[in-house]
Amino acid sequence: MANLFTSFTLWLIIVLCTQTMHAMPLWPGGRSTRFYDFKLQTMKITKLCNTRDIVTVNGMYPGPVVYAQEDDRVIIRVTNQSPYNATIHWHGVRQRLSCWSDGPSYITQCPIQTGQTYTYEFTMLQQKGTFLWHAHFSWLRGTVYGAIVVYPKTGVPYPFKFPYEEHIIILGEYWLRDLVQLEQATLASGGGPPPADAFTINGHPGPKYNCSSNDVYTISVVPGKTYLLRLINAALNMENFFAIANHKLTIVEADAEYTKPFTTDRVMLGPGQTLNVLVTADQPIAQYSMGMGPYMSARNVPFQNITSIAYFQYLGATANSLALPAPLPSFNDNLAVKTVMDGLKSLNSVNVPKEIDTNLFITIGINVQKCKSKMSPQSCQGINGGVMAASMNNISFIKPNISLLEAYYKKINGYYTEDFPGVPLKFYDFVNGAPNNIPNDTSSLNGTRIKVLEYGTRVQLILQDTGTVTTENHPIHLHGYSFYVVGFGTGNYNPQTANLNLVDPPYMNTIGVPVGGWAAIRFVADNPGVWFMHCHLEIHLSWGLSVAFIVKNGVGELETLPHPPADLPRPSTFPAEKRKELFNSSPGKASCSNEYSTNSSGKAANFLSEVIGLVLPMLLEILIWARCFAWEACIHPLHHLEGSSIDIEVREAIATFSTITF
Numbered sequence: 320m321a322n323l324f325t326s327f328t329l330w331l332i333i334v335l336c337t338q339t340m341h342a343m344p345l346w347p348g349g350r351s352t353r354f355y356d357f358k359l360q361t362m363k364i365t366k367l368c369n370t371r372d373i374v375t376v377n378g379m380y381p382g383p384v385v386y387a388q389e390d391d392r393v394i395i396r397v398t399n400q401s402p403y404n405a406t407i408h409w410h411g412v413r414q415r416l417s418c419w420s421d422g423p424s425y426i427t428q429c430p431i432q433t434g435q436t437y438t439y440e441f442t443m444l445q446q447k448g449t450f451l452w453h454a455h456f457s458w459l460r461g462t463v464y465g466a467i468v469v470y471p472k473t474g475v476p477y478p479f480k481f482p483y484e485e486h487i488i489i490l491g492e493y494w495l496r497d498l499v500q501l502e503q504a505t506l507a508s509g510g511g512p513p514p515a516d517a518f519t520i521n522g523h524p525g526p527k528y529n530c531s532s533n534d535v536y537t538i539s540v541v542p543g544k545t546y547l548l549r550l551i552n553a554a555l556n557m558e559n560f561f562a563i564a565n566h567k568l569t570i571v572e573a574d575a576e577y578t579k580p581f582t583t584d585r586v587m588l589g590p591g592q593t594l595n596v597l598v599t600a601d602q603p604i605a606q607y608s609m610g611m612g613p614y615m616s617a618r619n620v621p622f623q624n625i626t627s628i629a630y631f632q633y634l635g636a637t638a639n640s641l642a643l644p645a646p647l648p649s650f651n652d653n654l655a656v657k658t659v660m661d662g663l664k665s666l667n668s669v670n671v672p673k674e675i676d677t678n679l680f681i682t683i684g685i686n687v688q689k690c691k692s693k694m695s696p697q698s699c700q701g702i703n704g705g706v707m708a709a710s711m712n713n714i715s716f717i718k719p720n721i722s723l724l725e726a727y728y729k730k731i732n733g734y735y736t737e738d739f740p741g742v743p744l745k746f747y748d749f750v751n752g753a754p755n756n757i758p759n760d761t762s763s764l765n766g767t768r769i770k771v772l773e774y775g776t777r778v779q780l781i782l783q784d785t786g787t788v789t790t791e792n793h794p795i796h797l798h799g800y801s802f803y804v805v806g807f808g809t810g811n812y813n814p815q816t817a818n819l820n821l822v823d824p825p826y827m828n829t830i831g832v833p834v835g836g837w838a839a840i841r842f843v844a845d846n847p848g849v850w851f852m853h854c855h856l857e858i859h860l861s862w863g864l865s866v867a868f869i870v871k872n873g874v875g876e877l878e879t880l881p882h883p884p885a886d887l888p889r890p891s892t893f894p895a896e897k898r899k900e901l902f903n904s905s906p907g908k909a910s911c912s913n914e915y916s917t918n919s920s921g922k923a924a925n926f927l928s929e930v931i932g933l934v935l936p937m938l939l940e941i942l943i944w945a946r947c948f949a950w951e952a953c954i955h956p957l958h959h960l961e962g963s964s965i966d967i968e969v970r971e972a973i974a975t976f977s978t979i980t981f
């Protein structure tokens with residue numbers, strides 16, 4: 320025992336000494352810490368003449384705004400008081416060395432189950448602007464969403480005239496149905512989802528909908544002043560146009576990166592995308608309408624087509640002054656979409672990777688699987704009596720029942736394969752030659768196939784829409800990174816004729832790949848972890864239009880994924896002999912479910928073996944934090960110590976200590 324203690328003390332001293340020598344200022348630690356408490360709870364809400372329960376954060380719909388400044392540390396404790404499983408994703412936050420806080424369920428964590436708490440923690444490292452947070456479990460994000468607003472550092476101005484006021488405008492879709500059940504019912508039917516019951520602006524359908532003449536969002540504006548509108552699309556299954564009657568919109572930021580000012584009459588946002596636009600109240604005093612309408616590029620898909628209206632109301636406008644209708648493009652105006660995309664350029668010249676290590680080519684599209692004879696017709700309501708699916712490189716992603724990040728980190732085999740193909744298995748005329756009915760074989764393969772990238776790989780990725788079943792604009796979102804959109808076009812990608820912008824392409828996290836076209840993106844894979852890439856139309860995600868990248872660790876602490884936090888919802892643990900039985904004979908039996916959770920005698924059996932793993936790290940924690948307290952803005956050098964519960968309490972103490980409440 321004495322021996323053990325001596326060697327432990329020695330080891331402790333060594334660890335502490337080496338930690339002190341690390342390059343602390345480089346660690347994404349954050350300047351101030353912002354602490355938020357999110358309680359997922361159901362709330363009664365009355366919309367469209369119907370009262371029902373929706374899931375919200377802190378009883379707010381849309382949810383609370385997360386405010387921070389560039390380089391701040393953000394700590395958000397999420398307690399799930401809803402009857403559903405849930406996670407929260409911080410859309411567009413690059414999560415440098417904090418993949419454990421990214422949020423997609425079954426990708427970076429198990430769901431936070433009812434009654435559980437998980438604290439997300441990340442740094443807005445070199446990031447500022449407008450972002451979105453949303454639930455990332457089933458279709459809960461239909462009501463569980465809100466804005467993240469990150470201001471520049473103190474004293475750093477916007478690169479445009481300071482606006483008189485700022486307003487957040489979140490576009491959404493509202494259903495009169497339970498969204499978790501809706502996803503299940505849609506998947507079980509094999510067919511497509513019903514359209515939303517309403518479009519909403521900041522949660523309000525507006526006067527064109529039944530029972531909604533007073534359920535309208537309004538901005539009061541002072542004549543002559545300029546306003547910054549932070550536009551966010553949080554819709555579930557639609558891309559949307561937005562416009563204000565008689566007013567121009569000047570885009571100054573897209574996906575939380577500054578752009579060259581681009582003035583337009585209307586914009587299109589896919590779900591997950593954000594745009595900051597300046598609007599000057601330079602028109603005659605009146606009440607003008609802000610409109611949100613559908614952009615639907617696919618054929619034969621039913622969609623909501625009633626415009627959601629909000630008011631842009633001048634001070635002094637009489638109550639009965641008429642609202643001019645917002646001039647929205649028609650639902651299939653692809654040119655209007657292209658015009659805005661053409662206008663997006665980074666404000667300054669940017670550091671685009673010029674040399675490429677890995678060229679990936681990924682087709683994206685819809686599929687129809689054949690109805691199996693043993694299936695009932697009720698489950699084959701897709702096109703031509705088939706089952707709808709979607710794929711990347713003809714592979715429909717099957718969501719695992721464990722966290723992929725956990726499986727990767729813990730080297731648990733049997734949940735995924737590392738054979739996602741970097742190019743399609745078959746090259747053909749993707750757009751025009753693709754089969755679009757069932758005798759021509761519109762089916763896909765399926766699997767949980769992952770693409771592995773070495774740390775630091777410079778990636779070019781071509782996203783190619785296919786005409787299988789129907790061409791469509793797909794908003795593709797990559798977690799953990801922003802990417803340069805170096806090119807896009809219609810038809811099949813052709814490297815000989817593709818015109819790439821390597822000077823000032825926009826730096827985005829979600830790209831609406833043009834309908835029947837392609838987009839080329841570039842990024843450097845320098846953030847280790849497991850990162851999801853998927854279509855942000857929720858139904859396509861449910862159908863399998865996704866893939867995950869493993870980005871390996873590089874060299875040293877600043878290129879290595881830290882340990883998972885102690886409170887991470889994890890796959891259930893097993894009694895020792897059960898673990899042996901399961902993993903030796905048939906891998907792939909662990910899961911996020913409670914099914915195998917340890918019983919009390921199992922717990923007792925594990926107790927001794929866990930003491931060593933728990934108590935010693937706790938002591939180390941206390942010492943490290945004690946040292947950290949002596950410094951300002953100190954960050955735990957090991958980030959988290961696995962298995963210990965002390966770190967979460969200390970994190971909370973630190974957070975509360977330095978909270979700035981908005």
Ligand SMILES: *[C@@H]1O[C@H](CO)[C@@H](O)[C@H](O)[C@H]1NC(C)=O
Pocket residue numbers: 528529
């Ligand atoms: C509005 O209410 C009327 C009368 O109840 C109904 O016929 C109509 O379908 C409703 N419209 C919408 C868009 O819900």
Ligand SMILES: *[C@@H]1O[C@H](CO)[C@@H](O)[C@H](O)[C@H]1NC(C)=O
Pocket residue numbers: 621622623624
């Ligand atoms: C809107 O949708 C309804 C029902 O889907 C349809 O009957 C109507 O023609 C559509 N209107 C327009 C303008 O597209």
Ligand SMILES: *[C@@H]1O[C@H](CO)[C@@H](O)[C@H](O)[C@H]1NC(C)=O
Pocket residue numbers: 751752753754755756758759
């Ligand atoms: C298969 O696809 C081709 C090209 O789209 C089309 O011309 C042909 O009619 C299709 N065949 C069947 C049997 O549907």
Ligand SMILES: *[C@@H]1O[C@H](CO)[C@@H](O)[C@H](O)[C@H]1NC(C)=O
Pocket residue numbers: 713744745760762763764
């Ligand atoms: C996709 O995979 C399915 C299933 O193996 C196959 O039948 C189909 O031909 C493939 N399609 C393409 C375009 O590779």
Ligand SMILES: *[C@@H]1O[C@H](CO)[C@@H](O)[C@H](O)[C@H]1NC(C)=O
Pocket residue numbers: 688691717762763764765
């Ligand atoms: C995988 O695809 C086949 C059709 O190719 C389908 O029958 C099967 O159910 C799919 N598996 C899963 C888990 O979805």
Ligand SMILES: *[C@@H]1O[C@H](CO)[C@@H](O)[C@H](O)[C@H]1NC(C)=O
Pocket residue numbers: 719720721733734906907908909910912914
């Ligand atoms: C989890 O998924 C694996 C692999 O698909 C499967 O073998 C296992 O039975 C599943 N476990 C549970 C509890 O669903």
Ligand SMILES: *[C@@H]1O[C@H](CO)[C@@H](O)[C@H](O)[C@H]1NC(C)=O
Pocket residue numbers: 402403404430432910911912913914
């Ligand atoms: C929540 O997720 C766990 C793990 O995946 C699962 O076992 C459980 O049934 C889910 N609960 C609900 C209410 O969906």
Ligand SMILES: *[C@@H]1O[C@H](CO)[C@@H](O)[C@H](O)[C@H]1NC(C)=O
Pocket residue numbers: 894895896918919920921924
């Ligand atoms: C509980 O776990 C112990 C030890 O793993 C095992 O022997 C026992 O059968 C389990 N009891 C139940 C009721 O599952």
Ligand SMILES: [Cu+2]
Pocket residue numbers: 792793794854855856859864
């Ligand atoms: Cu899609």
